[in-house]
Structure formats: structure tokens, C-alpha cells
Amino acid sequence: MQFDPNETAKPNGNIFALPFSQKEAKVVILPVPCEITVSFRDGTSLGPEAILKASPQIDFYDSFFPEAWKVGIFMFPISNKWKKYCNNLRKIAVSCIKHLEKGDPIKNKNLWKKVNEGTEVLADWIEEVAKENISQDKIVGLLGGDHSCPLGLMRALSKKGNFGILTIDAHLDLRKGYEGFLNSHASIMRNASELKGVEKIVNVGARDFCEEEIEFLEKSKGKIMCYSDREISDKLFSGEKWSVMCQEIIADLPKNIYVSFDIDGLNPALCPNTGTPVPGGLEFDQVCFLLRQIVKSGRRIIGFDLCEVSPSKKDDIKSDWNAIVGSRILYQLSILAIGSQDNI
Template sequence: MTRREEIIRRFDPNGPGIQGNLFGLPFDVDTASVVLIPVPWEVTVTYHTGTADGPEAILKASQQIDSYMREIPEAWKLGTCMLPASKDIKAESRKLRAQASQHISKLERGEKTLVNDPLVNKINESCESLNIYVKSTAQKLLRAGKMVGIVGGDHSTPLGLLRALADHHQSFGILQIDAHADLRKAYEDFTYSHASIMYNVLKIPAVSKLVQVGIRDYCDEEAKMIEQSEGRVVTFFDDDLKDRRFSGQSWQQLCDKIVRQLPKQVYISFDIDGLDPKLCPNTGTPVPGGLEFQEAVYLIKKVVQSGRKIIGFDLCEVTSGDHDWDANVGARMLFQLCHWMGVS
């Protein structure tokens, strides 16, 4: 009997979870099939802070989730775990965030900034170093046969994983659930801004399609980029989805249209603000509208039921806030993402 088989045999899913473990489950990086990389980073956020605390808050909240999934019997046996969050990364994020705030404040006051501002260059270099760390960590896990996800941090954090996946897959698409298009070029002079993640992702040749769902906050630059993408970016704006629902179309019909736009291999990029803000009131940039929790889960299930394969995912922009509601919702969405990826 393997160590993994022995762990599964000994664990009682009806009893209390294991303190400190993701979802209270008994797995570690060697025995888990899905391994999550926490990235406590929020250097370029432009409104509320707190997303750097997201991985820790989600881990803590996850331990009170019951492990039974009616549609996936014995789902917990898949095996999930989260790597320890780097205290050095979080400390660096905190330091650079304070410096980035000074630059952002200048821009907001209409002050001129230097063309090659040393502070901006330093932040851009540090963000690229983070991308290299995430990519290297992900590559090791992928080579070990693990399924990999990112737990942010702000939405800039999954770029390294996507670069790693591009080394393993010739072509794949992205399903982005988000309130924002995130297609700005070097927003506020930061190359790796959280508002630029999908702009940077589209530089990866292996990304054949970007399908956005729930978008309801974007600028002229982003609207033009979508229009000029020649179908590489397909956006299901939140107001259009709502109009169709009000006109009698079912969520099933709309999900079928969304899924048809995706290729066979899919990466899911899930910004928690893609949900209705009552589910994530403390997220960095909440926007009225968005998906209900079960609508998002239903869409993920439709991707899997269509025969498509989820090759990775991220869950970003969850904060701890003044209470654990956001983390509770985030942990439960993470549970769904992990296990539906396993099924796919």
C-alpha cells in the first residue's frame, strides 16, 4: 500500500479536519494531486488593499468546509494541499506597495512623473522577479505530475503559472470570470499591474483564446482591444448577460454559448470580484452586478461536462476584511475549482 493509499484509508471525512491543512484534508505536496501556490502579493492595487492576506485567510476558512460533493462522490480523495506562503514575498509586497502608493498618488494629483522613474523601474523588476519565482515553482510541480493552481494576492499573480503551462501545452484558452477586462497596457506605468494581467497573458503565443465573463468595468482602450482582437478575445459583458436573462434566456443556454467559444484545453482565471459584491464586499475593487455563486459553479461544471480539460486555474482578489465572509466564499469556490479540475 502506498503512503497516499494509507493516508486515505486512515482519514475519517466525517470527523474534524486537520488543523492547518487546506480543507482540513490529510494531504501534503507529495500525496496531493492538486497543489496550490499561494502568492501574497498586491503591489499595484489601485483601490482597497488586503488581497495579500487572501491566501492565509482562505486557508484558515477552508478548514470548516465539509468535504462531501453530491456530484463527485468521495471528491476529497483527489488530494489537495497548499504550499506554505512565503513571508519574504508578503514583506516585499508590503514594502513595495507603500512605494507604489506614492507614485499612484502623484498620478491622481495630475503631477508629472519621470519617464524612467527609478521607483517604477524597481517595482517592475520586482514584479518580474515574482513572475519568475511563480513560474519556477509551477514548473517543478507540473514536472512532478501535479495539477497546479494559484491563490492570490492580486490578479497580477498568475502570470508565472500561465507561462509555465505554455511550456507544457502547445495551445489553450482562458476562461476569465471577472468584473474587469484587465487589458490595460502597463496601467499607471506598472508593467505587471493587476489591471494589465490579460494584456500580458495575450503576449503568450500558446494562449489561443480569451473568453471573458461578467465584465462590467472597463475603459476605451480595453473596448478597442477587444474589438480589434479578431476573435481572440470574446467578451460576455455582464449587462448583455443580464439583458438576455431578463428577455427569457436561461443560464444554461448562455453557458452553452460561452463554453462553445473555448478550445479543448482551458485555464480558468477567477477574480472573486466577478461575483456579486454581496459575496465579496471587501475585495479590492468591487463592482455592482456579477454572477451568483451557483451560476459560476454551474459554468465551471458546463466546461467539464463538455469534455474540455481544465489545465490550471487561479483564484485572486480575495481579502480577509473585517470578518471571514470573503474568505469563506473564496474557500468554497476554491474547493469547487480544485475538484472540477480533477474531474476534467
């Protein structure tokens, strides 16, 4: 069937209602409906479905890369098997968290063991899917789910070569096994820093972190850097241009970049239902400008994730504001990754 991007979108089960198969697409997106280690507000396991349903609203023309979509974007179907698997582990994790919140002594460590072993199984599956698609010269993106999900994809990429991580996030995610969960959403960047291929991690937008994380960052001797929300806003209020700050950020990144995008890095007005919202944050246009400057610099986006989008439980899921914003971030990540690798 001939596809006309100017006509009314016809939802077909693929992201953005695009007509591409896995074989035809350059970008393949793996949805992971997981919120096993969520520590505050739940709902992000519904993020992939909400974004899928909101995504046909998007028009494809983008002045930076007008024809990038033609190279192909495909999203795997959401796996009911893994959704059920994650939901079952979530129930165990909730009992662990409630135990900690009461301040009770830990007696049954087997519960934490089950969660930790279970999240490793999930990470192994993600890594295998990623490796298979990377071997086919695909750009792999991951759509969470909580921010623990991308570790398997990062592992797969780290076995192919060195790269840096640009993380847009209100948090540093450098805690060690937060709440006893080794693969916690609050530990993803600490775990990533231990991967052999990861040579640099640069956070942009952090505004909520603990002493343990600052100490770990300082001990990294420059491997991990942070352009905090306060630093950014102070400079903006003092008259410094965002374009100048972007060049400073880019200078700290290597040639190959993985973009890890936690939606809570944005102004919470753009993601009101995300699990751990924090006042402040980046605007949509700010982030897109930074990503475009990265591509203009000649750096390559080798993979990406978008996590922690959580739809409202009251709204129609396809018209949910969280999902609408999330789908547009996902589209930008996809076409910028395509364009950064000279695929158009």
C-alpha cells in the first residue's frame, strides 16, 4: 500500500503509523513496559503503549532533517510476556520498598534476591535483542519503562566500541543499588559507568541528588560530569547564551554518543505524571537545540532511550499530554540519530 505522509494518519501498530517493517527500517525501537524498581509514583510501564497511541498525531516534516523519516522507523510490538514478567516482579519490589519505609529490619533477603535476579534476566533479554539488531546495522532505541531499562542496550553497545553517554535527567542516578535493587532506576548511570566501553557520562539538567552521588561523581575524576539545572539557569539569568553553554557541553562528549533521556529532565509542565518530578527543568526547544548542535558538531548518535513517561490515569491515553510530548521527543531522537550517521 502506498504511503502518503500528507494524508490522515492510519494507526497500523507501528510507531508514528509509519509503514516500515523491522527489515526495512534503519531505527528500531524496543518497548519495555517495566516499572519494577519505581520508588515514588508508578505508571511508567504504560508509557510505551501511551506513546504508541499518541504518535500518529505527528507530522513528519522537520526543517533540520526533512526526509529522515523515509529511512525508516519501526517499533517492535509490546510484549505481553515481558509485561506480565515485569508486573510480577514489581509486586515483590513493592513489598520490599514498603518494608524499608517502615524502618523494619530486613529478615527475608530472598525477596531482594528475586528482584535482582529478575532484573538481570530482563537486561539479558534486552541485550540480546539489541545485539541482534546492531549486527544488522540498525540504530537501536529503547522506550521505557523506568530508567533501569536501558542497561541491556548499553551493554550491547559497549561490546561494539567506546562511546559517551549524554543523559538528560533531573537526577544523577549514581546511587549504589538503591533500596537494595542492583538495577534500580536510581542506579542506571552508576551501572553504566562500570561498562568497559563507556568513556564519558555527561548529565544535563540534574536538580535532585544526594551526597553519595556527588562523592561518586567527584571520585570519577572527570569521567562523569554534570551541568546542573541550577548552573544552567544561573548562567541564563546572568546573560549567558544557551548556544554557548551547548558548545561547552558538546566539548565534553566523544565522537560516538548514546542519548539517555529521562523525561523528568524536562520542565514538569511537559511531563506532569512522571514518577519523580522536580521543579525547574529544561524546555522542549532547549533540548532539541542541544541535540541538533551535537549532530552539527559531527558527533554520531549510536543509540538512545526515552524513559519515565507516565500517562495520566484520567485522560484518554492517546490524547494524554505526557504521551504527546514523549512521542515528539522520541521522533526527534530517531531522526537525529538517523541524520547523525549520514543516512539521508
